[in-house]
Amino acid sequence: MASASLPDSPLLTSAKIVIAGGFGVGKTTCVGAISEIPPVNTEAWMTAASETVDRLDPGIDKTTTTVAMDFGRLTIGPDLVLYLFGTPGQPRFWPMWDDLCRGAVGALVLADTRDLAASFPAVNYFEQDSDVPFVVCVNLFDGVLQHPLDDVRAALALPAHVPLTACDARDPSSVARALLTVVEHAMSRTPRPTAGALAAR
Amino acid sequence: MPLRYWKVRPYVLTAGRTRTRTPLLVHTLVSVPYYDAVFAAGLLPEARSLYENARRAARSVAELSAVCGISLGVTRVVVDDLAATDRLLVHSDHDNVDFRLLERLRDGLRKLA
Numbered sequence: 001m002a003s004a005s006l007p008d009s010p011l012l013t014s015a016k017i018v019i020a021g022g023f024g025v026g027k028t029t030c031v032g033a034i035s036e037i038p039p040v041n042t043e044a045w046m047t048a049a050s051e052t053v054d055r056l057d058p059g060i061d062k063t064t065t066t067v068a069m070d071f072g073r074l075t076i077g078p079d080l081v082l083y084l085f086g087t088p089g090q091p092r093f094w095p096m097w098d099d100l101c102r103g104a105v106g107a108l109v110l111a112d113t114r115d116l117a118a119s120f121p122a123v124n125y126f127e128q129d130s131d132v133p134f135v136v137c138v139n140l141f142d143g144v145l146q147h148p149l150d151d152v153r154a155a156l157a158l159p160a161h162v163p164l165t166a167c168d169a170r171d172p173s174s175v176a177r178a179l180l181t182v183v184e185h186a187m188s189r190t191p192r193p194t195a196g197a198l199a200a201r
Numbered sequence: 202m203p204l205r206y207w208k209v210r211p212y213v214l215t216a217g218r219t220r221t222r223t224p225l226l227v228h229t230l231v232s233v234p235y236y237d238a239v240f241a242a243g244l245l246p247e248a249r250s251l252y253e254n255a256r257r258a259a260r261s262v263a264e265l266s267a268v269c270g271i272s273l274g275v276t277r278v279v280v281d282d283l284a285a286t287d288r289l290l291v292h293s294d295h296d297n298v299d300f301r302l303l304e305r306l307r308d309g310l311r312k313l314a
Contacts, residue, residue, distance in 0.1 A: 012259050015228070073264070076310070085227060103228070184307060
């Protein structure tokens with residue numbers, strides 16, 4: 001409908017998916033791959049200030065990190081916008097997680113098989129401290145799955161009801177498929193509307 | 202008196218408030234129902250910046266905060282103030298995600314996958 005794009009339209013709806021995971025697993029890359037706006041973040045601000053605090057493996061050439069808000073936008077339809085919010089990776093920003101997760105459709109927890117432990121806290125958070133449905137997604141660095149997903153599931157001690165998938169965070173369609181997994185998982189946990197509820201609309 | 206180091210503390214802008222009347226989530230969309238240039242000219246710089254940036258298209262609270270360079274907490278309070286007098290329209294949130302919304306998201310993402 002043409003009127004939906006007008007600023008005064010009351011029909012706009014927004015939804016949110018949270019992208020979580022350990023420090024340096026590719027959350028910002030993931031958001032940037034699919035967002036129609038450049039991912040908004042404060043990375044540059046962080047670069048110099050955190051050098052001594054956020055040490056990365058020598059094998060990982062990451063020199064910046066995400067400090068606070070890091071998000072992208074995806075227009076799903078004329079009246080529906082999906083926002084992607086990357087969580088701050090470091091434990092000292094954890095109070096922000098509750099705020100970011102409030103009202104979220106679901107969460108995608110990224111994991112790097114070279115450093116699975118980095119994603120333990122995020123998995124713990126969604127398993128124990130949050131009602132937001134979540135999916136764990138192995139980020140295929142170099143586009144290769146280094147370990148069978150069953151092994152990853154065992155290493156993360158992930159319950160069977162939590163979906164586990166893999167994606168290339170640099171590839172928009174791969175990220176879209178991972179987000180689709182999140183939405184489908186959320187659907188499986190949301191009651192279908194009854195016939196009466198539909199008629200009332 | 203020189204104004205070179207003049208600065209406004211966040212609590213001055215919000216009059217010490219940290220909470221809003223209506224819940225404003227980071228992805229809550231905000232837009233300007235009808236733009237009023239005279240009203241805009243009378244606003245404090247922060248409120249004006251938010252008002253002007255929400256003018257052309259609906260934007261999320263987080264986007265407004267980032268674009269205007271105003272912290273999320275202050276953005277929420279100032280947006281809430283403008284919404285209380287209907288100068289800004291807060292689009293209803295799906296605090297409880299419903300099935301129909303998920304279906305629309307699924308269908309939209311399938312086109313991209």
